[in-house]
Amino acid sequence: MSVQIHNYDVVIVGAGLAGLAAARELQRAGKQVAVLTKLHPLRSHSGAAQGGVNAALSEDDDIELHMFDTVKGSDYLADQDAVELMCSKAPETIRWIANAGAAFSRKEDGTIAQRPFGGQSKPRACYAKDRTGLTLLQTIYEQCERENVTFFDEWYVADIVYEDGVVKGAVAYDIRNLEPAIFAAKAVMFATGGYARSFKISSNAHANTGDGLSIVARHGLPLEDMEFVQFHPTGLAGSGILISEAARGEGGRLYNSKGERFMEKYAPEKMELAPRDVVSRAITKEILEGRGVGPNRDAVAIDLTHLGEKIIMERLPELRDLAITFLGQDMIKEPIHIAATAHYSMGGIPVDIDGHVKKSPKEIVRGFYAAGECACVSVHGANRLGANSLLEALFFGRHVGKHIVEDLEAGVFDEPSVSEEDANTMLEEIAFCMNNNGTERVPQLRKELQESMTANAGVFRTEETMLKQREILKELRTRYKNIRIDDKSKIFNTDLQEAIEFGHMLDYSTFIVEGAIARKESRGAHFREDYQKRDDEKFLKHTFATMNEDGSINIEYGDVTLGKFEPQERKY
């Protein structure tokens, strides 16, 4: 099979907010840039974000307060220099995208409207009703179209060319016909999104298989803080489809089967507006202790009826539609059933504040960048606050794009030299999936992975459940070697793609579990029933994990960049 070789200055993998924001900067600077996505850009998961994007815009808010809320929300694991950069640039980022056409809702005086969100001291989430992500994604995509950015839609990136500490390109195939190509580039940027799809109940799109992370890990590069997976409190019962935090922000009240407003017990001051980790644990505990609602008693109720039809239709129309469609429950008339759902990945590819991928806590990889959910800067630490993810993707996407321009202009890169052989790993992976004549089916393995991750490495974790999960992952890894796929066609072969994606899910799930076993404390979204206290002495540290050939994991720790906010007990 001959391998096409394309040459670009920069190749961006992923066409969500972060990837597109970077692409626009690069194109405007006159660089040759290609965006590779396994979807069409508008199908990217950024578009599914609902509730808002944070910025201390109003006069009675300030940037330092946004920083403090973010750091406290992170359970002090966020790097405070990165938080400061993002929060201080938030207002101009919002005004920039508003100027570009984002359809933000407005207040009576015509300024951008803001709503309260969990863990925020002020109403700070700028929103476009309950479809904020969609308008941001559309706006930035349109601006990329305007700049004539080159897109490769429905290309699956399966590998990078990485030699001697330098990334020289991306290796991919065209999903429509399985033709392989190498995209040689002076710089490669990953904006490949999150990894919550390894859980059974998840808010994530089908496409969020975290491929970018394990591609990095397979080259022996580290992943950071992978054990921190955010469980969003309000996923629709059964499916986990997201009901935005706007539902709590606008005044939703949570009740158990006894009709108790149970947040009184868990966060007496902030109640429903406590951060996501706190509320998710409360909901899960109520369910585990038998106070759930619904036919399977696997949910609690969120009541919005007191808001009345007018406010619900004005501010939460899409959420209402979702609940009607998928649950048959109309939030205007009755409480709807929700439960915690795996939602967001705090961990990811370690990067410095300008998006350079790190080889170790102190060294960077040349020619390699990451931004958005796949990256760990870390602005979210152990728990992300609602409406900070769109901000991160938009701000850092653009910021990293500008830095790549600077690095290109400073001439720090050599002309990339690649050869057809650089595609061999991908071609072998494809050949394995296509030709392996085993007895295991990928959908079955994936089901077992997702169910066991939710059961053993979910909202509540213990040594016992996670050691069990370690064994399950080992077993799944062995069984994965014995798969067989049925579709042997070269045209739009989703059977093949899902087999490759499952390999990625297995790899990064191992990082989640090993990071969680090693972290013998509770911090943010990582809650150990056997170590319920935060332990700053031992674990005010970032996890840097690397994978060996046999799939085993090495863990070391790196320092957290502290700043003006001293770690204190986190209460809401």
Next chain:
Amino acid sequence: MSEPKPRKLKINILRYDPHVVGDEPHIDTFEIEEAPGMTLFIVLNDIREHHDASLKFDFVCRAGICGSCGMLINGKPGLACSTLTSKLPEEINLAPLPFFELIGDLSVYNGKWMRGMNERLETWIHHKEKELRSINRIEEPMDPDLAEEIYELDRCIECGCCVAGCGTIQMNENFVGAVGLNKIARYKLDPRDERTDADYYELIGDENGVFGCMTLLGCEDVCPKKLPLQSKIAYLRRQMVKTGLNENVTKCNCLQHEEKMPEH
């Protein structure tokens, strides 16, 4: 009281892979036991996982947000992921969206058509200066009702259902479709866009644009986002007629239209 017995759904899928020499369009039928809360997304995955792994269809978000899973559901365009089987009869016919390039089975390449349309209609905010400046200034105020009106039209997810449900486009493949006209309506409302009516006339003031629409309004009937396509197309048409009459715009160079151009 015992639970009613679940229905056996009969799913008929129109299948065809244009890339396979000798393949002919044909119907494959699958029987699936209905489960509570089942959507067509779940049905199709069930078929692919347990019956036929080679079935091609698109899906990403599974929540009716991303617009990738448009298909003909019992003859009507709709999103598979937000269609509950309980709302459908036992026998369900699925076919790919017509008009778009067929990848195979239920999968079409609507993104390619959408990109072409976006580029043709320049569906982005036009500023005089290309740089989006003055980022440190307070944003330009906007009336909340106007913001809401823009938002309403901005909700389009480019799923292609309106194009598939459009009679005009079946006869004139250069027609921009309701999706295109909706976008122009959206930018025309937006004070941040500096294009004039004459500029819009250049883009849509002909039979490939707003004057091509035969007002069958299949688009509005099938739009999964329930966009107000009918009123927006009517509004645009009135505006464009006005522009055509009042301004010295000559969109069409053919003799027939030149004669009909009003005198100035």
